Amino acid sequence: FAPTxxxxxxxxxxxxxxxxxxxxxxxxxxxxxxxxxxxAARIKYREFIRLYRDEQRGTFIYRDQLTxxxxxxxxxxxxxxxxxxxFDERLAHALMDNPGLHLALFESAAKEAAELIAVADxxxxxxxxxIQVLLSASKHPATIREMLSRQVSKLVHxxxxxxxxxxxxxxxxxxxxxxxxxxxxxxxxNRAGLGNIALPRTCGRAHVSSGEERCPLDPYQVxxxxxxxxxxxxxxxxxxxETVPTGDMPRTLKLIVDRHLVGKVTPGQRVTVTxxxxxxxxxxxxxxxxxxxxxxxxxxxxxxxxxxxxxKVGIDTDGAHSLASFSAAEEETFRQLARSGGMYERIxxxxxxxxxxxxxxxxxxxxxxxxxxxxxxxxGMHLRGDVNVLLLGDPSVAKSQFLKFAQQVAPIGVxxxxxxxxxxxxxxxxxxxxxxxxxxxESGALVLSDRGVCCIDEFDK
Numbered sequence: 001f002a003p004t005x006x007x008x009x010x011x012x013x014x015x016x017x018x019x020x021x022x023x024x025x026x027x028x029x030x031x032x033x034x035x036x037x038x039x040a041a042r043i044k045y046r047e048f049i050r051l052y053r054d055e056q057r058g059t060f061i062y063r064d065q066l067t068x069x070x071x072x073x074x075x076x077x078x079x080x081x082x083x084x085x086x087f088d089e090r091l092a093h094a095l096m097d098n099p100g101l102h103l104a105l106f107e108s109a110a111k112e113a114a115e116l117i118a119v120a121d122x123x124x125x126x127x128x129x130x131i132q133v134l135l136s137a138s139k140h141p142a143t144i145r146e147m148l149s150r151q152v153s154k155l156v157h158x159x160x161x162x163x164x165x166x167x168x169x170x171x172x173x174x175x176x177x178x179x180x181x182x183x184x185x186x187x188x189x190n191r192a193g194l195g196n197i198a199l200p201r202t203c204g205r206a207h208v209s210s211g212e213e214r215c216p217l218d219p220y221q222v223x224x225x226x227x228x229x230x231x232x233x234x235x236x237x238x239x240x241x242e243t244v245p246t247g248d249m250p251r252t253l254k255l256i257v258d259r260h261l262v263g264k265v266t267p268g269q270r271v272t273v274t275x276x277x278x279x280x281x282x283x284x285x286x287x288x289x290x291x292x293x294x295x296x297x298x299x300x301x302x303x304x305x306x307x308x309x310x311x312k313v314g315i316d317t318d319g320a321h322s323l324a325s326f327s328a329a330e331e332e333t334f335r336q337l338a339r340s341g342g343m344y345e346r347i348x349x350x351x352x353x354x355x356x357x358x359x360x361x362x363x364x365x366x367x368x369x370x371x372x373x374x375x376x377x378x379x380g381m382h383l384r385g386d387v388n389v390l391l392l393g394d395p396s397v398a399k400s401q402f403l404k405f406a407q408q409v410a411p412i413g414v415x416x417x418x419x420x421x422x423x424x425x426x427x428x429x430x431x432x433x434x435x436x437x438x439x440x441x442e443s444g445a446l447v448l449s450d451r452g453v454c455c456i457d458e459f460d461k
Contacts, residue, residue: 235256
């Protein structure tokens with residue numbers, strides 16, 4: 001029985017049950033449309049860099065920024081996602097939904113715009129440098145606890161505290177591989193983040209003469225002197241203490257920064273990072289390999305990390321650029337309270353209102369929360385304005401309750417116990433990174449509570 005094809009599709013599918021391999025090229029126009037959309041997106045990004053302007057000042061924000069940075073030898077462009085939303089909302093949402101593709105298009109567009117700017121600076125015929133696009137946004141950031149599978153490969157904004165910083169290391173972006181027998185060369189690109197290159201198993205030489213011996217298996221080797229590298233650094237981000245639910249341990253997230261962002265932060269600094277929530281194959285346990293039954297993980301188990309594409313230092317956990325940012329109405333309320341009498345007593349009574357009595361302790365805690373005035377004497381000596389409080393007393397007199405209240409009220413507060421912490425654990429200690437093998441600095445409670453309040457319970461222990 002041989003069916004008669006009715007159209008081109010049935011003709012292409014005829015004979016499908018005869019043991020051969022057939023295909024239909026109906027998907028070819030889709031790839032063409034995707035290519036066209038990528039070109040259109042790159043053109044829009046280039047027009048955004050060239051034409052977006054500040055309506056109040058009448059200046060071109062990113063054109064002037066790119067000109068200033070390129071002339072100073074700084075090859076990056078700091079872009080606000082809010083400006084891109086105002087310029088082209090659809091393009092901005094495409095960037096947030098598919099940052100892996102659109103960031104590469106954005107950086108290509110920035111390099112094209114830099115070519116027009118750097119024409120006068122390339123009298124010697126030098127090539128235009130690549131431009132790194134750094135993103136920022138004013139939207140309310142998410143927390144590490146909200147990072148689930150639906151955020152994978154999406155653009156996210158996460159606040160926290162840097163608790164660990166590794167040393168910068170070179171990462172290959174374009175490896176040049178050469179066959180050890182015939183000398184055949186081929187470039188091998190490497191993806192951003194924690195991606196690794198895989199050398200071809202067989203030689204890619206097109207023609208082999210008759211009688212000539214073929215190249216052996218795994219013939220390629222990397223030529224470091226001809227490959228391209230960028231700086232890369234590993235960081236660890238921890239939840240801010242004031243955002244951790246009561247009774248829970250703070251969670252951490254691995255960060256990968258490269259190029260201009262390397263070396264910008266140190267352990268203990270509060271940051272808000274913008275990046276691509278990515279995954280990598282989990283590291284197998286000792287004695288096993290990935291994908292095997294003996295290993296602790298399989299190829300289906302992935303470890304999350306954040307490929308950072310923007311980083312702001314000194315930003316509060318709710319996205320505010322300062323811990324002391326108040327509205328005009330709140331400032332007016334503060335002025336009215338200052339003009340009223342008895343403010344010292346009113347503030348002291350507001351400390352731990354559920355605890356009756358202990359007016360002297362409440363007044364001391366209030367002074368601690370407000371802090372003193374830093375003074376500089378005539379001989380150049382500095383006197384710190386920090387107020388330290390030591391609570392001594394019998395058991396069950398609400399000492400720990402005062403500590404927990406101060407930790408919850410302070411904009412930056414860390415609560416720890418002397419029973420489970422050592423002197424090294426309270427400050428900082430050096431630990432060995434299990435992945436890279438290098439020694440890194442881990443921050444303790446005192447470092448994490450910098451410019452805030454560190455509440456240590458059971459201090460005598």
